[in-house]
Amino acid sequence: MSTFGIDYAAVFQALPGAVLLLTPEFVIADANEAHLRLAGRERHQVIGHFLFEVFPGNPDDPDASGTRNLRASLERVLATGAPDTMALQRYDVEAPGRPGVFEERYWRPVNAPVLDADGRVRLIVHRVEEVTETVRAGTGGRRGDGQRTAAELSTRAQELQGVNERLRRANAREREIVLALQEAMLPAPRPVGHHRAAVRYRPAVGALNVCGDWYDLAELPGDRMAVAVGDVVGHGLAAACVMGQLRSALSAATRVVGGPARALEVLGIYARSVDGAESTTAVQVIVDWTTHTISYSSAGHPPPALLHPDGTVELLDRATDPPLGARPEHVDRPEARVSFADDAVLVLYTDGLIERRREDIDVGLGRLADALTRHRGADAEALADALLAELLPPGGATDDTALVLIRL
Template identity: 40%
Template sequence: ADALLRTLRDELGGTAGAAAKLDTRTGAVEVLATDGDPELVTGWHEDEPASTGTARLGSGHLIVRRWGPFDAEHSRVELDDAASSAAAAIDATRVRDMERTLAVRLQRTLLALDVTTPGIVVAARYRAADEPLRVGGDWYDAIALPNGRVGVVAGDVVGHGVAAAVVMAQLRSALASAALQATTPCAALATLDRFVTRTPGAACSTVAYAVVDPTRCVVEYCLAGHPPPLLIEPDGSARLLDDGRRILLLTHQPSVAAESATAEFVHGSTLILYTDGLVERRDEPLDDGFNRLVRAATFHAALPTGALCDALVQTLAGDRDRTDDIAIVALRLVASTPTIHVDTFASAKDQFAPARDRLRTWLDRIGAPEATAADIVLATNEAWTNAAAHGNQWRSERLVRVEAGLSHGTVVVAVSDSGQWRPPVSVNTEEQRNRGHAIMATLADDVTTEPDDRGTTVTLRFSL
């Protein structure tokens, strides 16, 4: 306030019709030319949302305008009133900022994948609708089941924001519990239906639930008003799994009886579940979105699961304005095919040599040049050494997951761990970690590191 008054008095002198603006975040004062602007009045002016649709919470300007010669007392009264308005607005935005931080943290924790089943890799992505709070009701999950099976879920709660996220958390937990007891996917969704009748805000939610059995090489699935899963075959072709009988949308009425559908799911296949925000556009039929998804999945089929999810979201949603959330989860079995190599092993040094041999065999199979193959094996070995040591902390029950794919002339390798990277305990440990990163950066064309609440993924790219 004092800065604004000094500006009016000292810099503008006796000029009539002048104004000064104070940025409430930076404290910077700026003299404004009024030019008869009727909008430029004394008071609090909150900033407009950014072009991305995300408001800058608590960002605004305090403006005082002098209509005639400088009058300190009158300006002080006006400025006090404006400051009171600004204080109320800033307090409100601080509350919204706190709500957003808590909601985002809750959702990130809930949506972190923690699958430790050997022989399976899973990755997922979530993008909120273009709203300031950046949370919503879409969700995914991967559930370790008895006998080496894994359940995969994608669901959609009506609405956005904190209220939808709370309902999402309830349904996600309820289905995870039901999945452990149910004999089929549709039986699990029938149990969820009964839970919905006692959950305000859950009506008309949709869910897709699939169970992958690596031993039998089958996937059993059931849909509750949800878009069909996508299956990518080992040869890279893709198709929708829409043969199963769909039960009704989750409502406050019991669903009709339904039978789960079954499809072959051999090693080298990829299963993708997603929410409708990935395929729906208001100006076109839904089938166009499904066709676009199949084409994109076929084109990017050889990418590691995380990169595949990224590519599908970018291809189908891109940078266009979104009015719906997007959730996507991809699962793949351990395999070695002409286009992909998937491996999981315990965080133990005696596992590294066999893993290097398996990777080198696949690289020879795809015709990688000798020098390039040697670089890929060395860089990948450094990545999984870091994963075992710093992420998994040499705990043998924590798996290292390795995915490699030949995608349009580029070998893309992703190495993931199942823990949090711990701080170095000695100078030698820090030097070893830095040396590993330096080796990877030297040998690969591109290196990215992506940490989350349940592990870290390092992705390496090599041009053949």
């Protein structure tokens, strides 16, 4: 506590640079006056709103990457708890009072975490410097006073466009690398014992928003199968590497411990030693065809869905606990069991299949249940294709989607 009685709220508002305070869900908690002036927004238009609703991407520019790059940077801050300085970005801004009209703007953003006593990210400081302001200011006036000629302005604009193009190409190249890495690490579709699982992976449409999701299947003694899916916080190459480590660790733990809860406990302990692994969500089920039962445990992951032969859908949500590494001390994870009949269908998935911006997750779960019921007569492969076709957005999802489907 300062002995000078400093009013830090007043300091924040007086900062000469443009700053936003964001929650971990990227909701704008506060904006200083410099940012409001720069963005041309009133306080009530930004506070309490989702960042990418207030400042959406330009839908008329297919190459615009500012929104995707900013989201990736913010997710890196959440995953690492460290500041992230972004390269020069083109991020067009919707003109105040003119919906759908975007102005070409260039920015230098920096994102820094505000940590609590346990080292968790509670807020993100998002500071931006607009580098196009001087370009706009240089359209008139005397030479020699810091303003530029039309030719100089044109040259600067071309340089900025060149930087944006290089960033786009670099992002596309990273996408190719991480997708190739993920393909090498995830198991190829194959029968597990005499049972067949349909598996699907669909990468996000953004250049950097890929490779946090994973799945695993393992044959166990006694006509049993272990199935797991998980979602690593963050995207890109770092998330792909974390994903590979966690998938391998869970696959090994499953073969030596008793049940999905114990396997997730072991994985949670391991995750604390892997940078970027904390807050990963995962769920594992063990299907036993001898007893016709499914044992399951979830670490903060969306619930598996069990489609019964009569068309009813049961969400397996009675053994849910926080994500990996969320608790400072070890606590036994819960485990539940459910019976199934022949010809039932088990579905595990990641949140890209059901979650949509500004929509409650129950709406997405309802869509999943409805699609399963309507297509319940299809074989596993056809049903998996039908779910992706109906549930993913037409233009592609902004998050990875992993799907594992087994007809029991």
